Amino acid sequence: MKALYISGEWKESGTVYRNINPSDTGDCVDTYAVASAADVTAAVAAAQGALGEWSSSTPQQRFTALDFIGTEILDRKEELGRLLAREEGKTLPEATGEVARAGQIFKFFAGEAVRNSGEHIPSVRPGVEVDVFRQPIGVVALVTPWNFPIAIPSWKAAPALAFGNTVVLKPAELTPGCAWALAEIVSRSGLPKGAFNLVMGKGSVVGDALVRNSGVAGVSFTGSIEVGRSIAKTCADRLAKVQLEMGGKNPLVVLDDADLSVAVNAAVNGAYFSTGQRCTASSRLIVTAGIHDRFVAAIVEKIRSLKVDDALAPGTDIGPVVDETQLQKNLGYVETGKKEGAKLLHGGERLKRVKTGYYMTPALFTETGNAMRINREEIFGPVASVIRVKDYDEALAVANDTPFGLTSGICTTSLKYASHFRTHADSGMVMINLPTAGVDYHVPFGGRKGSSYGSREQGRAAAEFYTTVKTCYTAP
Numbered sequence: 001m002k003a004l005y006i007s008g009e010w011k012e013s014g015t016v017y018r019n020i021n022p023s024d025t026g027d028c029v030d031t032y033a034v035a036s037a038a039d040v041t042a043a044v045a046a047a048q049g050a051l052g053e054w055s056s057s058t059p060q061q062r063f064t065a066l067d068f069i070g071t072e073i074l075d076r077k078e079e080l081g082r083l084l085a086r087e088e089g090k091t092l093p094e095a096t097g098e099v100a101r102a103g104q105i106f107k108f109f110a111g112e113a114v115r116n117s118g119e120h121i122p123s124v125r126p127g128v129e130v131d132v133f134r135q136p137i138g139v140v141a142l143v144t145p146w147n148f149p150i151a152i153p154s155w156k157a158a159p160a161l162a163f164g165n166t167v168v169l170k171p172a173e174l175t176p177g178c179a180w181a182l183a184e185i186v187s188r189s190g191l192p193k194g195a196f197n198l199v200m201g202k203g204s205v206v207g208d209a210l211v212r213n214s215g216v217a218g219v220s221f222t223g224s225i226e227v228g229r230s231i232a233k234t235c236a237d238r239l240a241k242v243q244l245e246m247g248g249k250n251p252l253v254v255l256d257d258a259d260l261s262v263a264v265n266a267a268v269n270g271a272y273f274s275t276g277q278r279c280t281a282s283s284r285l286i287v288t289a290g291i292h293d294r295f296v297a298a299i300v301e302k303i304r305s306l307k308v309d310d311a312l313a314p315g316t317d318i319g320p321v322v323d324e325t326q327l328q329k330n331l332g333y334v335e336t337g338k339k340e341g342a343k344l345l346h347g348g349e350r351l352k353r354v355k356t357g358y359y360m361t362p363a364l365f366t367e368t369g370n371a372m373r374i375n376r377e378e379i380f381g382p383v384a385s386v387i388r389v390k391d392y393d394e395a396l397a398v399a400n401d402t403p404f405g406l407t408s409g410i411c412t413t414s415l416k417y418a419s420h421f422r423t424h425a426d427s428g429m430v431m432i433n434l435p436t437a438g439v440d441y442h443v444p445f446g447g448r449k450g451s452s453y454g455s456r457e458q459g460r461a462a463a464e465f466y467t468t469v470k471t472c473y474t475a476p
């Protein structure tokens with residue numbers, strides 16, 4: 001059994017979770033301890049206990065710990081990539097890439113720990129000096145989803161620790177393996193006991209107890225909009241700081257003047273890679289009339305060439321869906337799309353492979369309208385729709401007509417349209433001639449409207465959430 005990590009000790013539990021490989025349901029990755037409410041209380045108390053020591057640690061101590069973690073993750077990226085592919089189902093190259101990114105994130109925030117600086121500002125009053133500096137907020141709860149099981153815990157834990165906070169991490173129930181591996185590395189990084197704690201288990205029990213704990217000063221959450229909304233309400237009640245990253249219904253606009261192969265590659269990557277299980281996935285392909293038929297023919301040809309199979313098998317382009325519930329949800333949306341009058345041009349069926357897993361063919365709908373449910377609700381699977389529009393103006397209006405606003409993309413060779421789109425797209429991130437998914441680790445990440453709430457994650461923007469500003473007046 002892989003244990004909880006509380007106050008620098010490994011703690012087993014009477015209840016365990018069996019972590020099943022979605023590519024092969026006969027393969028149990030491992031068993032993981034499930035935390036009780038008392039374990040959550042103990043983890044928060046441990047984090048509070050470590051706060052004095054860690055918040056007063058030197059930038060060099062923080063650098064050394066984070067650099068150690070980043071180095072080990074990078075050194076073990078093949079092994080951890082296999083674990084990730086096995087428990088979550090993204091392909092081995094995708095999984096290895098995610099692990100490498102987690103290592104780079106720790107390296108980046110190791111640097112941020114020593115770069116943390118303030119401002120010295122002349123006072124408007126004679127004989128007074130003003131200094132503005134950042135301090136940690138306290139104990140932070142990190143609640144993370146299954147689809148990036150090492151990158152997301154890393155992009156929350158690394159800045160939290162870099163700025164002197166202490167952490168309780170609650171990973172998704174479906175993917176505890178990568179979070180446990182991260183905790184094991186952290187346990188050897190020289191952090192004080194209790195500075196980093198891991199509690200695993202169900203969101204409705206363990207996650208809920210964590211976000212309600214009055215010892216938690218801030219909650220950084222990534223997941224669905226429903227859970228995000230309820231966490232925001234809980235935090236508002238006790239005025240705790242909160243940051244939410246949630247769903248997407250990201251548009252990729254393809255204009256008549258686009259390079260067809262660039263557009264098709266961006267659409268296929270954005271819509272179907274990582275089995276479409278990315279908050280940044282391109283689920284709405286908004287295509288102008290002049291290129292529509294050529295684009296549809298080329299994308300269908302490309303989709304047909306994709307191999308859906310075991311995430312660990314060489315040559316697999318698309319791994320399985322994460323579990324049976326998500327697979328049934330995806331197939332349900334395929335039926336909804338058909339009932340709404342969309343034309344299912346390709347895929348959308350359950351697939352059998354040598355091993356029993358949650359496989360489905362990538363689905364493409366055409367002749368869809370932006371008001372259809374398949375174009376308004378996040379599906380979170382390999383299902384994309386083509387929406388035909390007459391021109392750029394209509395494309396932009398359709399792209400922005402969504403309750404979400406995480407990322408949006410445009411494929412065009414026109415500087416005029418690219419420039420207009422990046423100003424007027426109502427999303428936190430904009431991609432030009434690139435997939436809507438796939439971001440750098442050193443710049444802000446986040447969206448607008450129903451996709452995000454609170455300050456941005458990652459890059460230098462991460463300091464906004466993980467620190468609080470102090471303004472100090474001195475009369476020397």
Ligand code: NAD
Nearest residue numbers: 144145146171172203204207208223224227245246247279
């Ligand atoms: P989810 O909301 O079901 O769960 C996310 C986390 O919250 C899990 O750890 C879960 O156990 C926990 N949780 C569930 N109920 C809780 C409660 N009542 N109190 C406290 N914690 C609770 O999401 P998921 O299914 O794991 O992930 C998929 C979702 O995540 C999608 O909507 C996707 O778009 C979103 N996502 C967003 C981003 C982003 O950065 N915007 C990135 C990745 C995933």
